[in-house]
Amino acid sequence: MKLITAFVRPDRLAAVKEALFKAGVQGITLSRVSGHGGQAAIHEQYRGSTFLVEFHEKVQLTIAVSDSFVGPTIDAIVRSARTGEVGDGKIFVQPLERVVRIRTGEEDGDALTPVGAPAAAPA
């Protein structure tokens, strides 16, 4: 099991979500975050003062998947979030020790299987 954390452009979110759903990934947590990376700072002007806004609005997606889903999930995000310009974001993959579904007490693989989907992991 892996915990996938992805940072993408806010305006790519709809495309990313669609791609993830198509890949069979439905458990997604979304947060609006500000991040600094390689993207050039924005100049903003308010009443004669110039400000350099160095943090850019990003959307953070947090996704827990079983091992067989790691590749498809990353592929889906990369494909849908990429514009080719600096600032497209990053994906972090970390090992995940344990997962518990609160409603049923199911753990790990069972807890990661979407409700209503066949229990078997995809190829």
Add this chain to the structure above:
Amino acid sequence: MTRRPSLVVAGALAAGPTTLVRAQSAAIPPAPAGDIAWMLTSTALVLLMVVGLAFFYGGLVRRKNVLNTMMMSFVALGVVGLTFTAVGYSLAFAPGSTWLGGLDYVFLNGLNTSTAAGLPSLLAFCFQATFAMISAALISGAVVERMRFGAYMLVIALWSIVVYAPLAKWVWGGGFLQQLGALDFAGGTVVHINAGVAAAVLALVLGRRRDYGRKAMLPHQVPYTLLGAGLLWFGWFGFNAGSAQAANGLAVLAFANTLLAPAATLVVWALLDLARDGRVTAVGLATGLVVGLVAVTPAAGYVSPGGALAIGALAAVPSYLLMLWRARSRLDDSLDVFAAHGVGGISGALLTGLFASRAWGAPVQGGLEQLGVQALAVLCALTFSAVGTLGVALLVGRLVPLRADAAAEAQGLDVGMHGEEAYTDGEGALLLPATRLEPRAPAVGVPAGSEA
């Protein structure tokens, strides 16, 4: 009915200095202080509508475009204020042919503050200028979230001269539609049908937003939209009751009708919402009340209060249906300017022809004949506005790009085009030292502070 300002009188007032000429023959009495006070107030009220419109539109777009959208209304105050002063007012209201006014009032030449014969011509100009401003601002709702700001300024500057001014001449300035007997009390044709058609044409020329039909694009601040709708209604009392050109019974009638028609539209809109979905929506109510205001605009001084209620109620239906269709269509008239102002204006113009009442001061009794005259005026306005706006848009499109580039559209036009954000806590922002802007030391011999 001693001072029933039919369109002819409205035209005479708007025509400014010619009022003086006519005064000598028709003996127009000096303007009562009450009339001047009411017209000053009305002018300020119409100006406030532009602010209301900025909030109405601003609430309906996504948060990354709210400043750009609101600025489109605000900049119209400046741009059209200048073009109307320079030539627009003259082309609309100076003596000329029945098609176009002359150049007598270019740069306010000949206008004055004399109250000796009717209202001061400078006051007539101010009142008319606010109408031109709101008309241009209305168009912006169709092009939000994708148009380049400079191109927009150029389009409304030209539009106010090439499209708005001639149409104002035809309907109010003694032009051929006025002579035909078309009834338009406060500008249903000149302002609303005109702006509605122009909006649809401009949306077509510009093309759809890149996210249109692909992504959910939700209104980011519906309370703004309700606030804007309320301000529009408040300002509209100046728009309609001010079009009486006097503080008299006619103004009272227009005022009452402006109160009643949107009330009826609002209720019918709510019922349509209920029938369709079982729920009444806030954006729906805000839109419905604007449609009611649009529809009663040409009728305000010509129909009974009961007639105004009927017009408000009936006008809800076509606009509502068109909005449902538009949302499923490929026409990205983003904030439904055509459905609200174009179709609302057409409904209002036609219904004015049916409900006009001599007993309430209309110059003709409503009926099928007047309906025909109204329909002809609507057709003329539709055609002229569509062709004129198309010409303006294509011309400007040859001079400068009309659309923001894809990156700015994705990022949002507030940051992408203006370098500002509507809602920011400034976290992580860095103040750049303003070295270039350091004030220079005062010249020798000039005492400090002498400039103040």
